[in-house]
Amino acid sequence: MSERKRVAILISGRGSNMKALVEASQDPAYPAEIALVLSNRPSATGLAYAEGAGISTCVIDHKSHASRESFDAAIDAKLRPSRIELVALAGFMRIMTAGFVEAWRDRMINIHPSLLPSYKGLYTHERALADGVKIHGCTSHFVRHDVDAGPIIAQAAVPVLEGDTPDTLSARVLAAEHQLYPHALRLVASGQAHVRDERVIISAQSMAAAPLINPPLR
Ligand code: GAR
Numbered sequence: 001m002s003e004r005k006r007v008a009i010l011i012s013g014r015g016s017n018m019k020a021l022v023e024a025s026q027d028p029a030y031p032a033e034i035a036l037v038l039s040n041r042p043s044a045t046g047l048a049y050a051e052g053a054g055i056s057t058c059v060i061d062h063k064s065h066a067s068r069e070s071f072d073a074a075i076d077a078k079l080r081p082s083r084i085e086l087v088a089l090a091g092f093m094r095i096m097t098a099g100f101v102e103a104w105r106d107r108m109i110n111i112h113p114s115l116l117p118s119y120k121g122l123y124t125h126e127r128a129l130a131d132g133v134k135i136h137g138c139t140s141h142f143v144r145h146d147v148d149a150g151p152i153i154a155q156a157a158v159p160v161l162e163g164d165t166p167d168t169l170s171a172r173v174l175a176a177e178h179q180l181y182p183h184a185l186r187l188v189a190s191g192q193a194h195v196r197d198e199r200v201i202i203s204a205q206s207m208a209a210a211p212l213i214n215p216p217l218r
Contacts, residue, residue: 038057086108
């Protein structure tokens with residue numbers, strides 16, 4: 001088996017997507033190992049899970065840095081000696097500087113709770129419900145300096161159901177995130193996903209051809 005890629009996961013809170021990545025990486029055949037979980041918040045509840053799973057953790061509190069540049073430099077100074085090859089943002093709620101994003105270009109991925117490019121930013125489920133869309137979802141993408149933008153690796157669509165609230169819809173999307181993000185990291189870590197002309201090309205992967213229609217045809 002080829003070498004597993006060393007991945008750092010950056011979190012700010014609950015870390016349920018981090019947990020999904022950690023669980024996937026527990027399969028020895030998975031092409032990535034989680035070498036580090038880093039949080040910008042000392043109170044992030046996801047840290048305890050990572051410690052329990054035997055993963056190195058680190059807190060770099062953005063509040064103890066006077067500028068974004070100094071905060072990002074501190075993160076970079078942790079990632080490099082840890083021989084990190086890929087960075088996975090998982091509910092990491094800080095905007096990174098252009099310098100940091102460029103340094104990790106095509107080696108840093110994110111998960112976002114909408115079908116990008118729709119609903120960038122916060123309150124994605126509230127806005128999708130307000131617009132009355134029938135299909136919503138989540139996206140994993142390579143990180144660029146523009147927030148919630150960058151070449152799309154994979155997306156999952158979920159139906160919006162009658163009577164959905166932001167809570168019920170976000171729970172349905174989150175369950176999809178937990179399937180999608182390990183899949184996207186697998187594609188990147190295994191070398192099956194490549195960026196070409198700011199699009200992701202997926203090799204050696206069968207593509208789903210059936211439409212998701214909601215409400216269903218019958
Ligand atoms: C997830 O829904 C993730 O997609 C979202 O934050 C949540 C974190 O949950 N990220 C963004 O909105 C990034 N723009 P988690 O901490 O349980 O993984």
